[in-house]
Amino acid sequence: MFVFGLAVVFKLLSIQFIEGDKYKALAEKRVVKDVVIPANRGNVYSANGNLLATSIPKYDIRIDAVTSSSKDFKKYLKPLADSLAKFTGKSSSYYQRELRKARANKNRYYLLVRNIGYSDYIRIRNFPLLNLGAFKGGLIVEQKTKREHPMGGIAQRTIGYERIDEQGNVTRPGIDGAFGIKYLRGVDGKRKKQRIGKGQWKPLSDANEIEPKDGYDVYTTIDVNIQDIAHHALLEQLEKYKADHGCVVVMETKTGEVKAISNLGRSSKGYYYEKRNYAVWESHEPGSTFKLMAITAALEDKVIDTSDVVDTGKGVLTYYGKKVRDSKYGGYGKISVSKAFEVSSNTGIVKVIHKAYAKNPEKFVDRLYAMNLNDTLQIPIIGEGKPVIPDPRIKNGRWSGIALQWMAYGYGVSFTPLQTLTFYNAIANGGEMVKPRFLKEVREFDKVIEPFKKEVINEQICSKETVKKVQQLLKNVVEKEHGTGHRLYSKNFSMAGKTGTCQKDYSNKEKLNYISSFAGYFPAENPKYSCIVVIHEPDKSVGYYGADVSGPVFKRIAQKIYTDTPLVDEVETLEVKQPSVEKEYEGYYNLAQKYKTIMPNVVGLPAMDALSLLENMDVKLKVKLKGSGVVKEQSVNKSVKLKDNQTVVLSAS
Structure with a gap:
């Protein structure tokens, strides 16, 4: 027994002082991993500046119902449920009941909303409790990108897209496939996530360790x-x-x-x-x-x-x-x-x-x-x-x-x-x-x-x-x-x-x-x-x-x-290029055809579309969105020359 005891003590000391770093790294590897954050693919434009393909960010919002303190959970449960009810149309009592159940069942990965746009994501992360962040509020954000073709099915096979089948095989026909790796793909970022059980992973912080770099934009010959x-x-x-x-x-x-x-x-x-x-x-x-x-x-x-x-x-x-x-x-x-x-x-x-x-x-x-x-x-x-x-x-x-x-x-x-x-x-x-x-x-x-x-x-x-x-x-x-x-x-x-x-x-x-x-x-x-x-x-x-x-x-x-086709070098006034209010959605992607430094009229557009349009202008804008739905007001009038770092406030309802 004495010899056996000495052997146990020796092994413990060996693990702690000799092989400690090895086992510590192994333990961390099992509970923490680097997750790739895909970069946004670059945009594809026509020869005259129309947007043909773009990557739109989409978000799934979940909550770790365990991580917040009992005090915070009790304090913000009803305000959070009220906010979610207003957003989704379900009742506040439904969310209060589901969130209590998630906390009782130690659910650390409860889905709140799926596949929402950027403006809705900004809105939800500011809801009570969630605005406390990943650890205090349990906020879990999963981002993915969806390739959109604003012109619809026109020339879609030539413009290209990315499709992944059930076996994981990737198909990239057209321009997206031909120039995706070299130009459009960008550089992926990294984010550390911690395993929280049952094959589920939670971000360690609100920020990425390495921010993704968006791909270059490709201008095609298509008119x-x-x-x-x-x-x-x-x-x-x-x-x-x-x-x-x-x-x-x-x-x-x-x-x-x-x-x-x-x-x-x-x-x-x-x-x-x-x-x-x-x-x-x-x-x-x-x-x-x-x-x-x-x-x-x-x-x-x-x-x-x-x-x-x-x-x-x-x-x-x-x-x-x-x-x-x-x-x-x-x-x-x-x-x-x-x-x-x-x-x-x-x-x-x-x-x-x-x-x-x-x-x-x-x-x-x-x-x-x-x-x-x-x-x-x-x-x-x-x-x-x-x-x-x-x-x-x-x-x-x-x-x-x-x-x-x-x-x-x-x-x-x-x-x-x-x-x-x-x-x-x-x-x-x-x-x-x-x-x-x-x-x-x-x-x-x-x-x-x-x-x-x-x-x-x-x-x-x-x-x-x-x-x-x-x-x-x-x-x-x-x-x-x-x-x-x-x-x-x-x-x-x-x-x-x-x-x-x-x-x-x-x-x-x-x-x-x-x-x-x-x-x-x-x-x-x-x-x-x-x-x-x-x-x-x-x-x-x-x-x-x-x-x-x-x-x-x-x-x-x-x-x-x-x-029927206006010549590309034809001189036109700004008033001719601006669509009427009744046709703004149809003219959404044509607004910036030539005047990508001129403020378009986005009143009447869905807020997400207006946000995407302004973020694709040739000047860097600070766009602030108030509310959601359809844009009712814009702080900068149409036809005004825009400047870098200028703030544009959109009010939607």
């Missing part, structure tokens, strides 16, 4: 006016033709800046929403819009000329037992290559390409490669589809006896809408192929962190002579009476482009559907914008030709851009 036009033009046509899905992209010809991109898919209930980024992701057979690439290649190789005559025969050609049928029953007879393109004669285009390259198809493929058609665009948005061009020199390169002939009119090859548009855009600007661009710059407040400039993929995809010839062909498609796009013609406004109608699932007649498209640019003489519209599986009983289905979307966008 909300053009985006709105494109979105609704596409939506209207999808609904009219009951199509499965579709997309539209509008790009600035000289810079490659994407001004609008809309991707709409049909739900099981029949409504359309931003389902997938079809413009970037979906690689498909382009059909007749590829005839531009085929003719450009042949003109550049000088194996044809637009004035050459081709015999379309009776509208049917046969290669290796496979038939190529013309766009017109019986064919067009003997016509020029120019007219064959303008009327979109399948047999005409196939015949000239077969004659020019049948003995050396590698030459045709090499010319397509030289025009960068086999390359992805290397855009930062994740998920770009890969182009497909059959090549006889590559094993399993999808080459067959009829590959050349099918390629000539857009079958067997595959491109995304954005890749097709990039080629048309190069023709529009004289031959320079520019990379589609979604970002203008990254900012930290007023400081530009990184600007983004035009990137050139190919300085000259073909000769100026070839460019001029195909530009005239594209113009004729719309202007000539026999052109497939003539129904889009307007004597007041010039456009150039190519229709496309491609069979989908053509191996199965029962499932046969179509892809309708139109790609081009406007104005035809001095192109400013290029545009592509692709609509999948329109109702065949209503119509499916590219000129009928996709062409009108293109025309509507082109006309509205130049008739």
